[in-house]
Amino acid sequence: MTFAFDNSFHRTMEGFYAACEPDAASKPELVAFNDALAAELGLDRSGVSDAELAALLSGAALPDGAQPIALTYAGHQFGQFNPQLGDGRAHLLGEIVAPDARRFDIQLKGSGRTPYSRGGDGKAALGPVLREYLVSEAMHALGIPTTRSLAAVKTGDGVFREVFLPGAVLTRVAASHIRVGTFAYFAAHHGADAVRQLSDHAIARHYPAAADATNPYLAFFEAVVEAQAALIARWMQVGFVHGVMNTDNCSIAGETIDYGPCAFLDRYAADTVFSSIDRQGRYAFGNQPGIARWNMHRLAEALAGAVHAIGG
Structure with a gap:
């Protein structure tokens, strides 16, 4: 084949x-x-x-x-x-x-x-x-x-x-395996130039319209936020619990990725968790929209140097 x-x-x-x-x-x-x-x-x-x-x-x-x-x-x-x-x-x-x-x-x-x-x-x-x-x-x-x-x-x-x-x-x-955690790694270890290179690749592959924006990196961030918001909304509609929404399990392509201790609700209960180590309920079903927002804050931190180098 x-x-x-x-x-x-x-x-x-x-x-x-x-x-x-x-x-x-x-x-x-x-x-x-x-x-x-x-x-x-x-x-x-x-x-x-x-x-x-x-x-x-x-x-x-x-x-x-x-x-x-x-x-x-x-x-x-x-x-x-x-x-x-x-x-x-x-x-x-x-x-x-x-x-x-x-x-x-x-x-x-x-x-x-x-x-x-x-x-x-x-x-x-x-x-x-x-x-x-x-x-x-x-x-x-x-x-x-x-x-x-x-x-x-x-x-x-x-x-x-x-x-x-x-x-x-x-x-x-x-669609790709580039994660929020990918940006976090290169921001922490290699700085804004590496983040810009990674962003340019991700823009070309996933959000080409962002390349024409006044600040492509800000437009890229906004596109990822929109994709994540739409994704989590769909999870909530069907009662899907991802289980471990760490930033390394968050795809910038807006896809569900890394199916570990995941499940669908049998009955509605906002505090339902499916990870045996999530003792505080951080990734409970009802917390997923807030965690997605938290993850996007981490992406914003990683992109900050690239965004501000252009202005915006």
Whole structure:
């Protein structure tokens, strides 16, 4: 299956990622493949066996043109700034341009250690992989902006999470994997020039109209705020609880990303939480609009130097 990669982030954003390859799954087995999404992306699987797909989408073999990287970012986790996070168990294989001219990241999640793993094994268990596959596709069916799931593959390797569990890799499709935490990292460590470079890339990719504004970086910020507000409003309409709205789980593309302890309400209760470590209810269902606003304040802080360099 040909992906026809056009890897703009790898090509133009050196220093914003670490090049690294996924681990090779020992015995990949295809569990699910999203044929409808593949068709949207212009991917032709005719003549490609399940075994070949499993190898390509598990790290056992790399598709032609893939340039795997792990992205660098920071994050405000439960309100506290962690200055160094990054993709600790995911490899961005590259970008493809769909027949309708939209650009998408193709990422393997649960594919092994990266320079940002911080002692973790970089792997994922089958249960969480299937949960993200199902919930992200349900959100898409509900018309809510979200990352998508192209495939779930069992690796044939075990992962230890209190007990041994079957390992798996999710192939995630996103408009991009640039997060509020990405801006926070480069603002904290590299200053306004790096933030401007990242902003220019994000503007060109997601909000091209902002490039024509008097202050493109302010216009970019306003566009992200609008996208986040629209996204959270849709969450609230369907009773979706993200669970962990840290800034590293907040996409500047306005998509739902990183399905961890998420769920839908069975009955309305504003104080419902779905993270076992959220003991104070910071990310409770009813708090989500306020947390989205808090996250946008953190983006504003990261962009401040770039905005004020132009004026506005």
